[in-house]
Amino acid sequence: MRVVHVASEVFPFSRSGGLGDVLGALPAQQARLGAQVTVVSPWYADITQAVREVWRGPLEVPGSVPLTDVRVGAFTEGGVQFLFVGLDAFDRPGLYFPDDVWRFTQFGRAVLPALEQVGVVPDVLHGHDWQAGLVVARARLAGLRAVFSVHNLQYQGRWNLMDGVGWTGLPDGVFTAEGLEFHGDVNLMKAGLVFASQVTTVSPTYAQEITTPEYGEGLDGLLIRLTHEGRLSGILNGLDQERWDPRTDADITPFGQLAGKAACGAALRAEFGLDDAPILATVSRLAEQKGMDLLIAALPELTRAWNVVVLGGGDPRLEAGLREWDAHPRVAFAQGMNEPLAHRIYAGADAFAMPSRFEPCGLSQMIAMRYGTLPVVRETGGLVDTVPHEVGFRFAGATPEALADACAAARLTFDDHAEWAARAQEAMSLDFSWDGPTREYLGLYARVLSGPLRPLVGLERA
Missing domain, CATH: 3.40.50.2000 (Glycogen Phosphorylase B;)
Incomplete structure (x- = not known):
């Protein structure tokens, strides 16, 4: 053919x-x-x-x-x-x-x-x-x-x-x-x-x-x-599972088991000067479609329990909003797209936020799960089709409050180390091959x- x-x-x-x-x-x-x-x-x-x-x-x-x-x-x-x-x-x-x-x-x-x-x-x-x-x-x-x-x-x-x-x-x-x-x-x-x-x-x-x-x-x-x-x-x-493989990824300390992920988390904390709170990250085009305005509006709540790392570029207003937060000790914003840094974020974060207003498919949530990073996603488009309830955290409303509530639920689960580890292991076992x-x-x-x-x-x- x-x-x-x-x-x-x-x-x-x-x-x-x-x-x-x-x-x-x-x-x-x-x-x-x-x-x-x-x-x-x-x-x-x-x-x-x-x-x-x-x-x-x-x-x-x-x-x-x-x-x-x-x-x-x-x-x-x-x-x-x-x-x-x-x-x-x-x-x-x-x-x-x-x-x-x-x-x-x-x-x-x-x-x-x-x-x-x-x-x-x-x-x-x-x-x-x-x-x-x-x-x-x-x-x-x-x-x-x-x-x-x-x-x-x-x-x-x-x-x-x-x-x-x-x-x-x-x-x-x-x-x-x-x-x-x-x-x-x-x-x-x-x-x-x-x-x-x-x-x-x-x-x-x-x-x-x-x-x-x-x-x-x-x-x-x-x-x-x-x-x-x-x-x-x-x-x-x-998902290109050769390009996104934590076992062979040259941009991180490679790991095949969940225990090896800790070194990536420590490296990401050191890179951005973050404290010991778990890391909630996103790698995204900065656009309202992606719900990045919702993320910014939720930061006062999110930073109570999470370090927040954002990599992306796009809408100048959203970039400016994130730059204002960059001085916060629990917020790190890297403007633009940087693939090696993206790999380090996927591997080092604990959770991954995707509050999209709509999402035709989305690859970031698949990458995050492959690296044992649990997604917090809005129930829309491909996020519904790829993030199982037993792995990630899904929410319905396109509001800062709904995002913050879902992240709060994820934070409570994070404190149950056995439950979090089971979800992360399940995430890493999912097949997103082509x-x-x-x-x-x-x-x-x-x-x-x-x-x-x-x-x-x-x-x-x-």
Whole structure:
């Protein structure tokens, strides 16, 4: 089976969060199980690996902006072929910018003809999030079968309809309520949802949640229809268990048994000058979605019983709020993303807070449990699907009080050393490998390939 993944980021070449992690792990596991896998992503200026240019030239594709100098670079690792599409729009440091809808529209126009130039013909094209929505639409209009994964429905790639029609190069017939039009805008997330043969989300609970007005981001009606048509499902993300393995982790004092974790806790205390209280940590993008404002508001209560360590960056207001607390003897804030420090935090903390307002899947809670660190999580999305009641501590309300109460319950349990140790041992034994999810995806692809190409209902003018 020839599978082509299209995504805006892929670890270790480019990464801002969980999407990059998924694209760094899932394709490699698919290749191990016998698929022929290619990953296509933008050729960012920050990519430092020895990518080999394999094609360069203009591409004649519809659209108001000519694609005159397109570069395709190749890199093979772990049985996966990585192709990077170079465009002027991506020749700047960093991944994401305010003009991303325009940038990824150019990327979306370039992907299929670039694949043709280098001789890659997919059986199934698998697009990830709104940045690949246009590629999915163009694939379906070209007669290819496509799967589309929603990693975060909140970000949709919307732009003014008048501009977007010309940018995409798609026929006028797709810019209707049945197609890409959304409240007077072009919506590239909707493009993926409408044109894919199958749509997946990254956890079963999130697949249910997004069919409701609370979580559907205005697309819940369409998602309900996809559910009724049997085209929407949730496949839980896995975890790269080689990258996140406390037994072999070079960034910590490795440990395989819970007793070895104590050295990591002592090292983390020494690094941040913390006292003997247990450590509650989080490693997160600083955003309201992640509930980081709830964590800050709960700090007066949390610091009565916990040391609190936060690693992350994002919303300047949340960063400023954490900096104000950084002088507190029981609070340590490290701004930005620092992977070696993240490993030390996962290994050295006792508990891990994730008060997310919504969480499509989440990887941090899986990593924390793998390192014997018990999660305190809000009951939403993938946190419901991955944190058993007998291991972690779950709470319902998206409020500082609900978070503080759950952390208080965790603190009481911490004092029962036998109970805490039993929970931590159970956490470390959980299987979050990619093997099961990978087989689910390959089965989904097989069903897509064995069925008829879905008709363009309501899009006949395309």
